[in-house]
Amino acid sequence: MVQAKWNGTVIADSDDTVVVEGNHYFPRDAVWSKYLMHSDTTSHCPWKGDAAYHSLIVEGEINEDAAWYYPAPKEAAAEIKGRVAFWKDVEIG
Known part of the structure; x- marks a missing residue:
């Protein structure tokens, strides 16, 4: 199981x-x-296309643009359609 955590929250x-x-x-x-x-x-x-972003909000704290996704990825990146990735101090493990 892979988890994404930020601010102590999964x-x-x-x-x-x-x-x-x-x-x-x-x-x-x-x-x-x-x-x-x-x-x-x-x-x-x-090669992936245009990305859109979400900010995270946990316990009243905001991590601006810490999640991104490709609403309509290019064919070379079709495997990430409908998926979300994280950065900006989000722990993955």
Whole structure:
């Protein structure tokens, strides 16, 4: 079981993560929605496509843009469709 934790709280856990460029992408249904907050941030990867972001909110603290996903990944990254990855001090293990 791989878990994503931030601020002492498990944000996601799954036996079915996909690792791309060292990042674990969790199935969307393995991520606790109550900890996600919409963000307007976007970015672009030449081979994966356009990413969208969520901030995390746990115990009243916010970790801006700490989760990202590709709503419509390019064909080369099709395996991460419907999955979420984390960074910015989120512990994966």
